[in-house]
Amino acid sequence: MFWVKQLLGIAVPPALLFVVGWFWLSLVSKYVPEPYLDEIFHIPQAQKYCEGKWAEWDDKITTPPGLYAVSVMASRVGLLGFQTACSPRTLRSVNVWCISLLGLVAATCRSRIERNLVGKMPSTRVMSLYSVHTGFNIALFPVLFFFSGLYYTDVMSTLVVLTAYSNHLNRLSRKQSSVLNDIWTVVLGLLSLTMRQTNVFWVVIYMGGMEAVHALKMLSPSNQGRISTETISERMRRIIHGYSHGSIHDLPLSQAWPDDAFFTVASLVIAVCANPLRVLRQVWPHVAIMAFFGAFVAWNGGVVLGDKSNHVATIHLAQMLYIWPLFAFFSVPIVSSVGFFLFDTVLGCASSSSVQAVTSTTNRPRSPQSRTTGTDTGSQAVFKRAKGAKDSPQQLSAFDSSEHTPGRTSGQSTLRLLLCAALATFCVIGALVVIKYNTIIHPFTLADNRHYMFYIFRYTIRRPGLFRYYLIFPYLISALLAYKVLTIGDDSTSHPVSAFNNHPYDPRSGLLGLSETNKASPKGPEKSAAASEISTLEEDDASQSTVPTSTAILLLLSTALSLVTAPLVEPRYFIIPWIMWRLLVPAWSTKKYVNAPRHIPVLGLLAKAGSQFDLRLPLETAWFVAINVATIAVFLLMPYQWRTEDGTLLDEGRLQRFMW
Template identity: 45%
Template sequence: MSATPASLDSGLTSQVLRYALVYAVIRLYVRGSQTQNASLIVVSILSVITLAGRQWLWFISKYVPEPYLDEVFHIPQAQVYCDGRYGEWDEKITTPPGLYLSTILFNRLFWLSCSVHNLRSFNVDIISYLAVAAMICRARFEQPQTRTRSLNTRYSSYAIGTGVNIALFPGLFFFSGLYYTDPISTLAVLLAYSNHVARAGKEKTSLGNDLYTLGLGILTLCMRQTNIFWVVVYMGSLEVVHGIKTLKPEPVEAPVLKTLPDQLKFYARRYSLGDIHDPALDLASPIDIVLCIASIGIAAACNLTLVVRRFVWPHGAVLTAFVAFVVWNGGVVLGDKPNHVATLHLAQMLYIWPLFAFFSAPLLITPIFHSITQVYRGLMSSATTPAGEQGRGKGSDDQSDSAGKQSATLKACNYFGSIPAIHSIIVLIGALAIAALIVKFNTIIHPFTLADNRHYMFYVFRYSILRAWWIRYALLPVYVACAWMCWTALQGGPVASPDGAQGRRQWHQSPFTKASSKVSPASSKKQSKEGRSGIPTPEPGASATTAPPTSTVLLLLLATTLSLMTAPLVEPRYFILPWVFWRLLVPAWPVSESTASCKETATPDTPRISLGRKLLSTRIDPRLVLETAWFLLINAGTMYIFLTRPFYWKTPDGALLDDGRVQRFMW
């Protein structure tokens, strides 16, 4: 039934009262101006997202008063539970009842009925809390030293903007006005992730926090089964990496290594002690990625007791509960099992990058421009520098003396390993080759994709890879280019320190680095604070502009692959969590110190600074504003089409199908 204005006003009044209660509790929880600022930030975000969500819900209640699409299953099931009939279950529903139980608990707490409007309204609350959870996650990345309550964390403008924009993500915000599982599933995973980041900031965790982690893991599985990849594979693996880094072996002098076996033995020994190779992503070349994987593998194999202690409890307990559920249920999905059979579908890892690039286009502009500029400068520098002077500098004589004592095999390996350009070319060719093999042998078109023209993905497939066989292969460069852009965005912008990236790179030596440093990578622990898994902190005073560790990005790629590769159906909702985690790791673009200080240096005698310089002087990443505007534009367009462009399914002779129900376009 349609929601009346009175019911809408009543719901909004209840919302305001709840947020007033939240504000009062925060103010009483910890006293101090910092906490007061935090409470204002939290309530402000809740209010902004709620107002947007309430407006969207109002339009849906007006134009689509009856349950639509998947709501046809979710809303009746929630109403059955609301009547106390917990033994009844719709066999068409594939996900656990976490959404329904949470909604009933929430509605009874605030004396709300289980009407269509009130059930949908639950997701409006959830999407606002999701924005706060995302903000807390990002803020903890930027301040890993904060190990107490999140209210003691300082929230940068980038963390606040990130939280708001994640909630406004079109593939997520659209469903805040409908009764779908996506908002609450994402919130549950973010709560678990926020707790993980706090755990990663400590060398030891308490039993209470372990039990809390276990509870959060079970909670995420009650929302959606595929969350197992995020709470166990991603977060559990990050904890293992963090545990390895806490070993902190004593630094040693790097000996003069004359043969390749000697070099391999030395670094394998260092890795086995926990001195893994894990530079920040902006310092990592393709060879660093290989070394990162190898070093973590060696360290994990040589420290099995630590791995078991960090992973088996509590993440292994969550995995055990999941396996028990699968055995009891006879499969992963609860209902409609014939239409949800796990299938190897590696093409998902090709489709994901154009989707990321489309939604996050504002974040990719500056990194791409910066990368192209750096390549151009490098080429021009190589062309204008005499060959005899290239590579010469301080310590070059020492390097020559050391190189003269090395075997020919070691010299060749070190030379090849120290040329990132060659590695990049190999990676590019390899990526294109793998993508071509996936397209040829593993392109799967699910029957639902072709049968349901209500989803945008139907038209994407229809007007791309289904038009002609050669289009599938013509898109290979697009897949690889979009993946490169997303990777570049994670690397962030140019380092603002005087030494720049080169000054930091000296503390991240690899076996193949040509450098005069005579210390092993272990000594970098005296100079660098990088070492907390999942937290981008490669140097003191970590900020919003810091790139994440290489291991974190690799584990994110692993979890994303596992979560998508078994889904035969291509649907934007499946990419929500991969995008959210990727977005949380994207660092802010550094603001020039000269520009940031223009506000301070301006005097009454100086000309009035421009609006653009004023914006930059606030240290707000301008990409955040563009991202917000872009999301609002996409949301407005998809909402308008959903509400005002209904259609009907008809037979060729004009007879109505699906009992004459109205159909609408959506994600």
């Protein structure tokens, strides 16, 4: 019965997505039977391939021909049904299949993220309800789902990137991958580049960077405990020695402070320089992908294939301001968790136990070990005995908890607050400088009033006076919300000794990659426990775990590289950054609030329900459905015609439609 539920849980969302997607396609085919907007380039090019004219190419197309080639192959083997071969409807149906698969692949990615966070092997993790629902919601992401009814590259491109990401996450569950999987990684990476060139930042920088971190964490650092009489130079040598042998400073994001990001980067740089061959063995597939991409750019004379004059790479830092309000708008149900119960606390009527519960998420708590032994926790803590586990080099780090860990003394707390204040000041000043000197408005943005971005720019960024500078407040507040959402998980349960360095200890599965129980298939009672159903958040602490600091740094870096090189601002460019961010968002359980007295009674009921499942997910589903219905209705039912001031029809009187 359990596996039947699992199969239904996995099969129903893709089936539902297919039905909804096909209905959306039917509406588009009825109201917009002819190619529209960018489809006037994509559909004729695919039809040329259908006719066998593989050497013909439209110079107005900027992206590679991966979508067209896959569409032709799918049509020839009958995957697109018995419709007219390569008609607009047939070609559009490709994306309906893609959006259905995308939800399942996204759920798989989220499940593997959870598995890797707690160090469990593939055979011991079932897909959680949180993973399945997250994947379903990602497929409903309005900017993505809208194009599932049109013949654009975005849906298939995203599907291929997520497939490569799923394979990458599976590689992270092993100490070292096989050569066959290395080759498969190269194939998936190159396939993603045939869809869209900017995917190189995700398959090379983001995934390749995490592979490098993984390779370093698989090292076995030697135990060099702190000596109380050591000098500063001796301590520095010991710290660097620990870094170079794999004791990476990589706190869970929920326990990291701004300075921890610096130490994370420093430890990784030192470790990479000390272990180049080990890192290269792990990341060579990504290096190969980058080499192929570099060869393509050299052969092509640039990144884009066609229309090069209108798509010149530039430095557009303002993109890193625009992205955060988009995240906040589409993720209102998700980011609301940051301040929902804070609202009740502000009223001053919550009990001290409630206040303590709230601050336990905001502040950096001690792990059970630190509460037991009286020592601090941190990425470089000296791990003590953990529930009967023997001390080993893998459980010991380069230096102890008093160095570069969440502050406990008043002096450390004050210093870190000053660092936070300095960081906030830097962000404000930096944003103002970017707004003044690097606000780029592409001619396409102003020339086409069919896109929502035209109106966003018109009524915000292009307003006269100082209005564009006032936007710094929604920019930075949205960025803070996007960051805080990644930190609201509960690492105290899934990481009794947190995954701070190379071999996180988990009392249920031993040391990652070292436990015999992980290597062998569970038998008897162990097998029963491993295969038990996970239906509530109380039973599934893995979904509540937060990712390491290094992952967040790589996400920010990859997002920046993929956006700041584009002069044109389009919501479609934010699809993959949003999805990668959304996949890292931990589940939010309200278990800690259940017994806390509430000034508003309904909060108590919500807290009880939220201890069983993440309340944000159904709200997110409803929010996405509402946005999709609204944008689809506007697209289909509110067409208009372009006219001159004297009323003369333009574009031969064709109907124009609003879209992303």
